[in-house]
Amino acid sequence: MREITLSQAVNEALAEEMRRDPTVFILGEDVAEAGTPFKVLSGLVEEFGTSRVIDTPISEPGFVGMAVGAAMTGARPVVDLMFGDFIYLVMDQLCNQAAKQHYMSGGKLTVPMVLRTNLGATRRSAAQHSQSLQALVAHIPGLKVALPSSAYEAKGLMKTAIRDNNPVVIFEDKLMYQDKAPVPEEEYLIPFGVANVKREGRDITLIATSSMVQVAEKAAALLAQEGIEAEVIDPRTIVPLDEKTLLDSVKKTSRAIVIDEGHQSYGVTAEIASRLNEKAFYHLDAPVVRMGAMDVPVPFSPALEDLTVPTPEAVAAKARSLCAGEMTDAA
Amino acid sequence: MAKPKTNTEDYLRMYAQMVRIRTFEDNANQLYLSAKMPGLTHMYSGEEAVAVGICEALTDSDRITSTHRGHGHCVAKGAEFKAMFCELLGKAEGYCRGKGGSMHIADQSHGNLGANAIVGGSMGIATGSALRAKLLGQDDVTVCFFGDGATAQGLMYEVMNMAALWKLPVIYACENNGYSEYTKTEEIAAGSIIARAEAFGIEAHQVDGQDVLAVNELTQKLVARARKGEGPFFMELMTYRYHGHHVGDINREYYRSKSEEKDWKDNRDPIIRFRAFLVEQGIATEAEIEAMNAEIEKDAAEAVAYAEKAPYPPAHEVDMHVYAE
Numbered sequence: 001m002r003e004i005t006l007s008q009a010v011n012e013a014l015a016e017e018m019r020r021d022p023t024v025f026i027l028g029e030d031v032a033e034a035g036t037p038f039k040v041l042s043g044l045v046e047e048f049g050t051s052r053v054i055d056t057p058i059s060e061p062g063f064v065g066m067a068v069g070a071a072m073t074g075a076r077p078v079v080d081l082m083f084g085d086f087i088y089l090v091m092d093q094l095c096n097q098a099a100k101q102h103y104m105s106g107g108k109l110t111v112p113m114v115l116r117t118n119l120g121a122t123r124r125s126a127a128q129h130s131q132s133l134q135a136l137v138a139h140i141p142g143l144k145v146a147l148p149s150s151a152y153e154a155k156g157l158m159k160t161a162i163r164d165n166n167p168v169v170i171f172e173d174k175l176m177y178q179d180k181a182p183v184p185e186e187e188y189l190i191p192f193g194v195a196n197v198k199r200e201g202r203d204i205t206l207i208a209t210s211s212m213v214q215v216a217e218k219a220a221a222l223l224a225q226e227g228i229e230a231e232v233i234d235p236r237t238i239v240p241l242d243e244k245t246l247l248d249s250v251k252k253t254s255r256a257i258v259i260d261e262g263h264q265s266y267g268v269t270a271e272i273a274s275r276l277n278e279k280a281f282y283h284l285d286a287p288v289v290r291m292g293a294m295d296v297p298v299p300f301s302p303a304l305e306d307l308t309v310p311t312p313e314a315v316a317a318k319a320r321s322l323c324a325g326e327m328t329d330a331a
Numbered sequence: 332m333a334k335p336k337t338n339t340e341d342y343l344r345m346y347a348q349m350v351r352i353r354t355f356e357d358n359a360n361q362l363y364l365s366a367k368m369p370g371l372t373h374m375y376s377g378e379e380a381v382a383v384g385i386c387e388a389l390t391d392s393d394r395i396t397s398t399h400r401g402h403g404h405c406v407a408k409g410a411e412f413k414a415m416f417c418e419l420l421g422k423a424e425g426y427c428r429g430k431g432g433s434m435h436i437a438d439q440s441h442g443n444l445g446a447n448a449i450v451g452g453s454m455g456i457a458t459g460s461a462l463r464a465k466l467l468g469q470d471d472v473t474v475c476f477f478g479d480g481a482t483a484q485g486l487m488y489e490v491m492n493m494a495a496l497w498k499l500p501v502i503y504a505c506e507n508n509g510y511s512e513y514t515k516t517e518e519i520a521a522g523s524i525i526a527r528a529e530a531f532g533i534e535a536h537q538v539d540g541q542d543v544l545a546v547n548e549l550t551q552k553l554v555a556r557a558r559k560g561e562g563p564f565f566m567e568l569m570t571y572r573y574h575g576h577h578v579g580d581i582n583r584e585y586y587r588s589k590s591e592e593k594d595w596k597d598n599r600d601p602i603i604r605f606r607a608f609l610v611e612q613g614i615a616t617e618a619e620i621e622a623m624n625a626e627i628e629k630d631a632a633e634a635v636a637y638a639e640k641a642p643y644p645p646a647h648e649v650d651m652h653v654y655a656e
Contacts, residue, residue: 023466023467025466052466057492057496059492061455061485061486062458062486062490062493063493064455065454065455065456065459065486066456066490066493067459068455068456069444069455069457069460069461069462069463070459070460070462070463071459072456072460073394073460073463073464074467075463075466075467077459092449092452093455096449096452097447097452097453097455097456101445102652102655104427104430104431105427105431105439105445106425106429106431107655108427108439108440112655142653144654166655
């Protein structure tokens with residue numbers, strides 16, 4: 001199978017959906033000729049023109065609000081939010097407006113829009129361009145949240161997101177834009193709420209999202225050298241969450257670590273760990289452990305920044321200790 | 332009053348719509364005072380000529396966005412009393428199945444994109460609706476209702492900038508009722524409100540919001556031009572709210588005097604003014620007008636009685652409509 005980058009995969013998904021459906025359009029800062037600072041959208045304006053690939057002023061609440069209105073009246077906007085950190089700027093439009101229209105109207109209005117943005121530290125971009133804020137939006141009923149972990153997921157989830165009749169937030173790992181993965185030439189969609197078992201194992205389950213899937217896979221490879229077989233699962237969407245696949249795995253392995261690049265406290269890892277505790281407690285041989293980013297603003301200095309995110313070595317060490325029946329530190 | 336139109340039916344409908352709004356609000360206030368209505372509500376009484384003058388210039392395919400003070404917009408855009416009172420009381424037959432209530436009330440089938448309880452929160456939605464019209468080659472116009480208080484929100488300037496850049500078919504309708512909640516507008520708004528729109532190159536008009544014909548005539552012209560791609564436009568409608576910020580805001584002399592309220596009610600009431608005009612022009616007699624009023628009051632009383640007896644939504648609906656299929 002051919003291999004393409006995550007960036008190309010997103011670009012292909014958008015182009016295919018824009019060809020298929022004339023109501024799909026892109027709105028955001030420097031999306032047209034510039035193709036975004038990450039060049040993810042390069043070439044789309046040439047095919048679809050500036051009426052469907054629309055450069056906006058630097059007015060995040062304004063253009064996200066406009067996407068909500070366009071979606072409520074028959075279009076399918078894909079909003080480009082240059083950095084995930086800018087979600088704080090658009091919280092009212094996303095969480096008070098987009099997320100609640102369907103419910104507040106008793107099901108009469110719908111908001112089929114996609115907000116594509118990114119996450120991930122270790123790009124030396126400091127505290128306001130490095131955050132992983134998926135927990136913030138996953139907390140809000142009415143929003144769906146997709147976290148692609150490779151080019152394959154990025155394409156299939158984007159196409160599903162565009163066809164979904166709800167507001168969907170997709171976080172791409174900005175360090176992964178140039179990473180290649182096998183992506184079929186023929187059309188495919190990845191349904192929401194279906195986790196992907198990336199690697200099977202019987203000793204411990206590593207549930208990892210987005211940027212952390214690679215970390216978990218590397219940890220699993222390290223553990224395999226010592227005879228510990230880790231199962232690696234990528235939920236792919238955290239809202240909706242494929243609880244069954246996660247529970248089935250944990251019931252089999254009886255141990256789990258949940259890894260996500262958002263801050264550890266009150267985060268995605270805590271939510272998933274809590275569900276496993278509530279629904280698989282009597283199958284567990286060890287506490288479910290969370291591994292998120294440290295609870296500090298992301299520092300600039302590489303010497304400090306690299307300490308803040310889970311690494312394969314740290315995940316392997318924690319897994320080793322759980323499998324050995326050692327007590328884990330209280331958080 | 333502005334110069335007369337020739338269509339008697341239009342005039343009578345505009346009058347009836349204004350009275351329907353006032354009557355709806357009088358009943359809503361009674362429901363609140365008698366503790367039959369959950370929560371609270373924001374009365375539109377006094378501002379009827381704004382909603383009616385504007386919505387009578389729109390078709391069903393034109394969209395509006397409304398505010399926390401949204402009953403007037405809802406009636407003016409074509410809603411029925413029964414489903415409105417049901418919504419107010421949280422009943423299943425309400426326009427939003429009881430999930431929205433007073434602050435989110437809307438008859439979506441007539442192009443009302445919802446009442447919004449975040450001040451200024453719908454400005455992006457209205458402008459986005461206009462962007463959709465332009466993108467898809469549709470000829471509808473969107474009117475964004477908001478109060479003077481919302482002119483303090485940054486979102487307004489972001490979306491007016493884009494609407495002007497892209498010539499979107501949106502009309503910003505600022506209902507200036509003189510008060511931003513409990514604070515005089517002059518204390519929260521520096522300079523001129525219409526000058527702010529003009530700074531973006533948006534044609535802006537200030538109009539007497541108590542004169543339904545003046546509002547209607549201006550809106551008709553602006554809507555026709557917006558349909559031809561000459562938008563956006565901005566209107567500042569000078570009006571007054573008779574009640575407090577909400578129904579519980581009863582003792583309000585610390586921010587505005589009773590004599591000021593009396594002056595607006597006695598001398599500038601949009602319904603009294605238009606009624607006098609209809610009689611003076613021979614369009615309707617006092618008796619015909621009284622009959623219309625009585626008919627509307629009867630409709631409202633029946634709708635209230637219906638809503639009071641109507642069932643609440645069943646418990647299983649609590650987690651319905653979180654996500655669309």
